[in-house]
Structure formats: structure tokens, C-alpha cells
Amino acid sequence: MSDVSGLPEDMKKAYGTASSTPSAEPSPHSRSAIIDSSPWHGLWALTNRELKKWYKNPVILLLSLIQPVLWLGLFGKAMNFNAIFTDGAFSIPGLDIPKEVINQLGNMLMLNVFGTSDYFSFLAVGMLSFIVIFTAMFSGMSIVWDRRLGTLNKVMSTPVARGSIVMSKILSSVIRSIVQAAIILVLAVLFGLSTTGITPLGVLGTFTSLALLSFGFSSIFLMLALRSTNQNTQMAIVNLLNLPLLFGSNALFPAGFMPEWLQAFVKVNPISYATDIGRQLLLGAGGMASLAFDFAYLAAFAAAFSAIGIVLSWRFLTK
Amino acid sequence: MTESVSLKYETNVAVGIDAGNLSMNHIIQVRELSKSFNGTTRAVDGISFEVYEGEIFGFLGPNGAGKTTTISMLTTLLRPTSGSATICGFDILKEPNEVRKRIGVVPQEYTADEDLTGYENIMFCADLYGIPRRISRERAAELLQLVELESAKDRKVETYSGGMRRRLELACGLINHPQVLFLDEPTLGLDVQTRAAVWQYIRRLKDEYGMTLFLTTHYLEEADSLCDRIAIIDHGKIVRIGSPKELKDSLGGDIIELGIQENDKEEDPTLLILGVEHVKEVKRVGPAEYRIKSELGEVTAPMIIHRLISNGYHVSKISLMRPTLDQVYLELTGKSIREENGDQTQFRRQRATLRRARS
Structure with missing residues (x-):
């Protein structure tokens, strides 16, 4: 216990000033002199804490990759549309159509429907959006956990900006999404994604769009979790929105062949725009909208919802 | 410091606290503070009290009496339904950030991150206060020494015992050199030896640094041996306030x-x-x-x-x-066993704390 006597003077001095009168000489060690009062202090510390939990636990990273990989393998490879339409997969009785013609027709059919002659590549780009959405959906869970464990209260009793608390969760979700999407892209290339049209600029553009998508969706799911103390509610919301969001986009199928009402939903679903950017930049496929419009739509989506998220956090984090 | 001091004075004038209350040794002033949940249950019902600078002030009461609600309001986590409070001259509603800079909080739960080491946890807290690395490294080392966790600082918190976790929480709460330290049930679930050690740290903080400590507890012997003054709270109201001796003499x-x-x-x-x-x-x-x-x-x-x-x-x-504090306590709060007030969150947290303390 005697070790306290060895504490440096400044600690004692700091406490000494606490009991002095307000007219006392300002101490160089006083609190206000050393506390960084920029509104964003602590943002990186909070983000880093989230990320550390993630990269220090590789099992979770691997598990989160399994599902999109399964989709790629099962859906992308099993739904072998190319084989269905080419190489004598079908013939019309009584007509002797040359194989080349059938192959030609098949390729044209594929290009017409999917914008690329290979469904696996089409789906792989969709999966990039899929993993982003999936990560974003669970970003709300961490705030529910923090509330339950009391960590949120601990953080809120410090001068960290309330906006930083929410922003750190959004940022960590964005970073995680990007890393996971990059792994999925590499795996997809290994599985046979056509690399002919891939350029560094295209990859950069694609990941920018994915980051914007993640920003917007992470904000939405965090907002839903701001006051929640029950992770089961969060799970239910995730399960409810998961499939409609994915199937109500062009991630799995081209929107052109969907019924009108579904097309209307696909057109407002930001997932469609991120996927559209990926297909245009990575596969050289014809797009649903111009690149400029796609980016503008995603940027507006990200900006609007992260702004709403921060405003709500000012209001609703404190009960 | 000069800047914050001038602010402090402006605040007092702006809020219009009368001259009698301006006395600098009231580090916490609470006026008619109330909190209702869902518009009906009054968890805290118009309490008023002062805490003097440099004292250990205890909030004593049965479960669900309003202790944690009060501490949550004072540490700016909960908005009061009505009433006001100032800490170090700053209003908890109007200038919560100024309050937060000056207080340390040791919550009832173990909030340290299990996946990180003790040192990483302390540095995380330092970053939340925006303390530059140069200073926070030095302070972290001092505080780890103070709570005798130096040898365990690079171990993951999940390997810590309940007492070590509590000490780590204490170190985290002190990283910004607070003027007032709030401790919510600091010895919940600890064994007798660890409890005695925690008391010793608390006394040392008061004696050596003149820090003001505000603690809640439902252990009577803890309040009796630690606190300079005690407020007994029940059903959201303060039923008696005074030194342990005064309370006992009141019998x-x-x-x-x-x-x-x-x-x-x-x-x-x-x-x-x-x-x-x-x-x-x-x-x-x-x-x-x-x-x-x-x-x-x-x-x-x-x-x-x-x-x-x-x-x-x-x-x-x-x-x-x-007379013992027990007798005072029972006389004031009655002998009936309390119905749990249905606060599930509170119950869950206490259970989690106890479970981890014993792990």
C-alpha cells in the first residue's frame, strides 16, 4: 500500500486544485487544460473498440463469410443458366438447328436478361451488397448489448459526443462490410468471376458505393436499436427485413422481369443502386440507371440516414 | 482552469442561485429532483440535499428506493422529470458536458471489455475523455499501481476475478482525475476481504486527494464505516440525512x-x-x-x-x-420485506454483476 507515496506530484496537485477557491492560480495540470474538447474526440477510440472485438475473434469473421459463400456456391453455380441455354441443352424436334446457333441464341439471351453471359458473375456482384446489408443489420445489436451490459451508460457518463457513439458504430460497420466484401470478391474471382472487365478504378468505385450503402443501412438499424433493451426484438426485425430487402432488389435477379409492383420497390431499394454500380464497373454490364444517378442516390441515402441517426442519438440515447 | 472558472461563475449567475447557496464547499446541490417513469411511478420524488466538498456521502436504501435513479440523473444519464441539480457549479441539464468532464463514474455493472486487457480498457476510458496519449499513459500506470493491478494489466479482463474487475472499474473512473467520484454499489457481490480492500482505496482517495465521493449502498456496515454523511432514501424520498453518529443518536x-x-x-x-x-x-x-x-x-x-x-x-x-445503523435503518424504512418493484433491467444487471463477481 505504501506505493501511493510514489505517485507523481501532478496527481496530487490536480486534486489540490479541486479544493482551492476559484481565484486560485490556474494549474498547468488542471483538467480543462488537458482535455481535448473537439466534438469528435473519442470517435476513433469507440470505433476501434468495436473493430478490435471483431478482428480479435476470427471465428466470427469466418462465420459471417460462410453464408454469402454458400449463396455463391449453391445459387451461383447450381443455377447454371449458361448450361441451360447452350451446348445442346435443348433442341426443337423436327428442326435441325446448328449448335452454334443455339449457343449464340443462349448467349444473347443471357446478355439480354442478366447483362452478362455468366450468371455466376451476375450473382457474385449481388453478394457484395448482400454481405454489406447483413453486417449493417447486426450493427444495431451491439448497441443493445452495450446497453444491457452497462457499457453504454459508462460511455455516456463521459464527455464523448452522443453523435460519436452512434457514428462509431456506423463507421465500424462500414469498415467491417468493406473488408468482408473484399474477401467475397477475391473468393468470387477464385470461383470463376470473369475478370476481363475489372479495373482498379472500377473496384474503387464499387467499394465506394458499398461503403455508402453500408453507411445508410447501418444508420437505419442503429436508429431502430437506440432505445431497445432487448436483442430478441432486434433479431426479429433483422429476420423480417432480410429477405424482402434482398429479393426486392436486383441482387439475385434482374429487375426487368419482375412484376410492376416489385419493380417499383426495386427502384427505391438502395441495394439495387449499389449492385448496379458493381455490375457496370466490374462486369461492364448495361445498367439500370446511369452511374452518376446511382452514386447520387446512394450518397443521398447515406447522408440522410446518418444525419437522422445522429440527431436521434442526441435526443434518444439519454432517457 | 481560468476559462472554466469564469464559466462557472457565469453559470451560477445565469441560473440565479441565491448567494446563500453559492458557498463553494457545496460541490453537489440537489433541488427538488424528481424522476417519473411512464408518467406514473415516481422513482425519485422531489429530493433535495447538498454534498460538501471532500466528504464521502452515502446513499443508503433498500432495493428500488431510488438510489440508482438518483445517481443516473446526477451523472447525466437520465433526464430528471423536474427539479435541478448542480455539480461543481454546473447544471446537470444545461451543461451536462461540463459536469461529465469533472466527474468519474464507477457503475454497478462490470463494464470493462472482456476481450481487451486491463491496460487497453483504461486507455479506452482515457480516450473517451480526450486525454492526450502522453498524459494518459502516465496516468494509467499510476492508477494501475494505485489499485494494485500492475502485474495483471496485460491480461485479458475475462481472466480477472470479481475484485480485480471492481478495481479496474475504479481505475477507469479515476482516469480524468475527477472532482467527484460516483460509486454505485461499489462492493456488490464481493467477498469480505475484497470489500475491505475496496473500502481502503475509497478512504485513500478521500484522505490523500480530498476527492468528494458519492456512493450508494445497501450494506449498512459499509455506510457506517465509510461515510461522513448518509442520506437514507426510501420510496424515492430522503427520510433522514446526517452523519452515522447523528443518525444513531436520533434513536x-x-x-x-x-x-x-x-x-x-x-x-x-x-x-x-x-x-x-x-x-x-x-x-x-x-x-x-x-x-x-x-x-x-x-x-x-x-x-x-x-x-x-x-x-x-x-x-x-x-x-x-x-444503537446500530441497522436499527436506525429498520426504524426508518420499516421491517417488511420489499416487493421487487418490477424493474427487470435493474434486476438483470445486478444478477449479471453478481455472476461475474463470483466467476
């Missing part, structure tokens, strides 16, 4: 029980005993048995015996009981 002093063989004259000795200084009440509780309520029992008892003997009585036995 009316010590209890002296005497066995008296009555003399030949068969006179009741009650009047005789009542004549002794400090005696307040005499009751015959059985044949030849008397219960006397008196101040300064250890002085009064010999005087009573002396008087009885010199008047021909024979004193066959004596017992002296000092």
Missing part, C-alpha cells in the same frame, strides 16, 4: 438493561434511575428487570449502579447496547 441513545433485586422497602427504583443525568426513559420489562434508554451509556451505567447500590438495591446483571 435516543444507548440501551442499558439492568437486573435489580428490589430492596426491602419494595420501592420501584424507576424514579431513582430517572434522576440520573442523561437517562431518558426507564421501563420495567419483567420481574426485577429494567430497560433504560440513555445517552452516553458507558458513563451513565456506572452512575446508575452507584446510585442504586447506595440506596440499598442490589444490581445482579447489566448489559449495554449501542
